[in-house]
Amino acid sequence: MTKFTLNGKAVESTQPPDTPLLWVVRDELGLKGTKFGCGMALCGACTVHLNGEPTRSCVLPVSSVEGQRITTIEGISPNGEHPLQKAWVAEQVPQCGYCQSGQLMTATALLAKNKKPSRAQIVEHMSGNICRCGTYNQIIAGIERAAKEG
Structure with a gap:
């Protein structure tokens, strides 16, 4: 199990450690704003913030975010006021x-x-x-x- 903070809330994933964070966020945690583009970290559609830094979630194993802060598009402003x-x-x-x-x-x-x-x-x-x-x-x-x- 991998535990991390997603958009300010503590979450955990039961997915295998090598599962890309993108699929954990979309499929396991239900946040659909982050998109799959190329699967090779080349296009940027899957960009999230890892401790404030833009990071390509399609190639980032969920195990590498243990204890870290992840922000998705849903987390920058819940009401679209950014x-x-x-x-x-x-x-x-x-x-x-x-x-x-x-x-x-x-x-x-x-x-x-x-x-x-x-x-x-x-x-x-x-x-x-x-x-x-x-x-x-x-x-x-x-x-x-x-x-x-x-």
């Missing part, structure tokens, strides 16, 4: 929406460390997240808006 979530709506970022939880988790980690990132810093930080719809300009605008509006 500045990035508001900016995402204002900038009309999502199209299909599939990558958005991973994009938001990566962006929240950036703004937690750098309240006023430059455009170049945003592009560099977000470069590992793929948006198949190509909304990169809107994603950047959303991050810039959230940084400006705080």
